[in-house]
Amino acid sequence: MALIKCNNACFGYDGTPVLTDVNFAVNKGDYLCIVGENGSGKSTLIKGLLKLKTPVSGTVETGDGLLSTEIGYLPQQSEAQKNFPASVYEVVLSGRLNSCHRRPFFSAEDKKAANEKLELMGMSDMKKRCYHELSGGQQQRVLLARALCATKKLLLLDEPVAGLDPIVTNDMYKLIEKINKEHGITIIMVSHDIAAAVKYSTHILQLGHKQLFFGSTSEYTKSNWGKTFLGGEENV
Amino acid sequence: MSEILSRIADYFAVASIPRAFILGLVVSVCASLLGVSLVLKRYSMIGDGLAHVGYGTLTVAYVLNTESIYISIPVVVAAAFFLLRLSENGKIKGDSAIAIVSSTSLALGTFITYITNNNTADVCNYLFGSMLNIKKDVAILSMILSVVVIVFFVLLYNRIFAVTFDETFAKATGTKAGLYNSAIALLTAITVVVGMKIMGAMLISSLIIFPSLTSMRFCKHFKAVVIYSAIISFICYIIGFFTALLTGTPTGAGIVLINAAIFIIVSLITAIYKRKGLKK
Numbered sequence: 001m002a003l004i005k006c007n008n009a010c011f012g013y014d015g016t017p018v019l020t021d022v023n024f025a026v027n028k029g030d031y032l033c034i035v036g037e038n039g040s041g042k043s044t045l046i047k048g049l050l051k052l053k054t055p056v057s058g059t060v061e062t063g064d065g066l067l068s069t070e071i072g073y074l075p076q077q078s079e080a081q082k083n084f085p086a087s088v089y090e091v092v093l094s095g096r097l098n099s100c101h102r103r104p105f106f107s108a109e110d111k112k113a114a115n116e117k118l119e120l121m122g123m124s125d126m127k128k129r130c131y132h133e134l135s136g137g138q139q140q141r142v143l144l145a146r147a148l149c150a151t152k153k154l155l156l157l158d159e160p161v162a163g164l165d166p167i168v169t170n171d172m173y174k175l176i177e178k179i180n181k182e183h184g185i186t187i188i189m190v191s192h193d194i195a196a197a198v199k200y201s202t203h204i205l206q207l208g209h210k211q212l213f214f215g216s217t218s219e220y221t222k223s224n225w226g227k228t229f230l231g232g233e234e235n236v
Numbered sequence: 237m238s239e240i241l242s243r244i245a246d247y248f249a250v251a252s253i254p255r256a257f258i259l260g261l262v263v264s265v266c267a268s269l270l271g272v273s274l275v276l277k278r279y280s281m282i283g284d285g286l287a288h289v290g291y292g293t294l295t296v297a298y299v300l301n302t303e304s305i306y307i308s309i310p311v312v313v314a315a316a317f318f319l320l321r322l323s324e325n326g327k328i329k330g331d332s333a334i335a336i337v338s339s340t341s342l343a344l345g346t347f348i349t350y351i352t353n354n355n356t357a358d359v360c361n362y363l364f365g366s367m368l369n370i371k372k373d374v375a376i377l378s379m380i381l382s383v384v385v386i387v388f389f390v391l392l393y394n395r396i397f398a399v400t401f402d403e404t405f406a407k408a409t410g411t412k413a414g415l416y417n418s419a420i421a422l423l424t425a426i427t428v429v430v431g432m433k434i435m436g437a438m439l440i441s442s443l444i445i446f447p448s449l450t451s452m453r454f455c456k457h458f459k460a461v462v463i464y465s466a467i468i469s470f471i472c473y474i475i476g477f478f479t480a481l482l483t484g485t486p487t488g489a490g491i492v493l494i495n496a497a498i499f500i501i502v503s504l505i506t507a508i509y510k511r512k513g514l515k516k
Binding site: 050051052067068069070071072073075078081084085086087090091094095097098100104105106128129130133146150 | 390391392393395397401402404405406407408409410452455456457459460461
């Protein structure tokens with residue numbers, strides 16, 4: 001059984017379809033990259049996978065013991081968090097809320113998990129720092145640690161390297177690869193960076209208001225879509 | 237000094253004054269706690285808007301000749317949910333939604349006051365508060381409500397943080413953001429209605445905004461902001477209350493002015509401190 005599966009899923013806003021006929025499945029250990037131009041429906045699909053948006057038709061199913069509330073989510077950087085007074089530790093710990101159920105406060109186990117994820121991201125020294133004073137790359141690591149606190153199985157990353165410089169971008173990709181390979185966490189990542197998508201992923205999903213391609217990365221590079229985009233990339 | 241103390245003792249011998257003092261203290265702590273989340277959510281003016289709704293209900297209560305709190309609580313709570321829904325739907329933005337609800341209620345209140353020939357001293361009490369005319373049963377109810385607000389805030393603290401910091405993430409990982417936003421609105425509505433008695437409709441929103449803004453000047457952790465906000469509110473209330481009592485000026489105005497003064501002082505100190513830090 002797949003971790004997450006879309007069956008003929010269609011999404012729309014106010015009756016206007018933005019994304020139609022999405023059919024794909026993600027299995028344990030996969031590293032799926034979702035690519036496509038701006039406005040192709042990537043963000044909509046993310047909302048659908050997180051159950052923040054219900055499909056107009058078709059279904060989004062989670063399986064293999066995964067609840068939709070157990071997906072670790074790394075949102076796009078938002079301006080709203082600027083100047084927000086919160087420590088790194090407070091932000092990471094908030095990722096454990098879904099394991100609290102009805103408990104009002106965090107347990108020792110929650111705190112231990114938060115510390116472990118900070119360690120994994122190499123951010124333990126920054127634990128008491130203020131989140132908004134960190135650099136873009138450090139903020140992403142903190143949010144990644146929070147996402148890891150919320151899941152044991154699946155991470156959903158929405159453009160995790162947007163706005164980062166090349167060195168930090170590379171570090172971020174390495175970190176995601178490590179989480180995928182060493183910790184066995186399945187990755188779904190939205191990306192604009194096709195070259196990196198092909199380099200790190202096992203599967204590719206290309207969107208353009210509908211599903212244009214879904215398959216393994218090696219199939220993608222041989223396909224017309226892959227040739228067009230990767231060829232285009234080299235010409236730039 | 238002993239003269240001042242004996243004057244305070246004289247005032248406190250009047251039953252309604254210690255009652256009003258404690259009630260005001262608890263309400264200002266409530267307001268400062270909720271204020272942290274409201275300010276960070278860019279929702280500071282909700283207190284002001286709800287207070288104006290409260291003013292409208294006071295005039296209606298006056299006409300009906302009933303105790304205002306029994307009408308204010310349900311109406312203001314309903315207004316709080318209405319404001320929340322309006323801005324969540326995105327049809328009308330939060331600030332505009334607050335403005336229309338607030339000005340409509342203010343206009344309605346004024347209109348009712350005029351056609352019923354209500355005397356202006358009462359209106360002044362509604363707008364700027366009065367601690368002397370709080371009845372015992374109302375004071376007890378207000379006290380219970382305020383304690384409920386504080387207990388709920390503490391129990392929901394972690395959820396409130398999550399929903400305030402990143403609502404999308406909270407929703408995606410199964411925190412019922414809508415429910416907790418409603419809880420914040422409900423607690424705010426109760427605080428506003430209760431606080432309006434003492435602070436007045438015009439000034440209650442400053443109790444929500446000032447303490448958290450002041451603590452955000454020097455605190456970098458959310459928990460610290462919440463704790464210092466409550467402490468600052470507590471101190472400002474005590475200074476403001478006694479100043480007003482001894483000088484015979486309106487309590488609400490005194491407390492707000494002390495809050496404003498502390499905000500300015502803290503802002504200056506942190507600005508100087510930062511500049512020194514940069515020079516090193």
